[in-house]
């Protein structure tokens with residue numbers, strides 16, 4: 356099988372930021388997948404799994420209620436490696452624009468004081484696995500990075516040249 360494009364990014368020098376992971380055309384319409392990277396992969400600790408789950412709920416709620424953006428949002432969900440999220444939107448916007456949206460979304464999470472939305476057994480697949488305290492902490496840290504030193508382009512060595520075009524460390 357071919358290596359999928361997101362696995363062929365060199366994760367060893369990836370910094371927190373907002374990246375275009377891929378662009379697809381579906382029935383003539385462009386859709387864009389963004390890599391919302393919160394952590395340096397394999398260098399700093401990943402986000403606690405329960406906090407990640409809570410951030411998923413809060414930020415999905417934020418995005419789906421945002422008057423300017425809600426009609427553009429296709430998907431918001433965590434990466435399995437717990438170092439960031441994927442955001443899929445209709446069409447394409449500069450990473451800087453998505454970065455501003457993420458500042459608003461993560462600030463919303465950092466200041467969230469209500470009951471985490473959708474955390475009942477009827478509307479969540481693991482409703483006990485949440486941590487609002489760590490979620491707020493991680494959200495505030497990421498806002499600080501997005502405001503001060505965000506990266507918007509994958510490292511130059513992003514596409515590793517390997518024998519037969521494959522490597523297996525995602």
Ligand SMILES: [Zn+2]
Nearest residue numbers: 408479480481
């Ligand atoms: Zn859930």
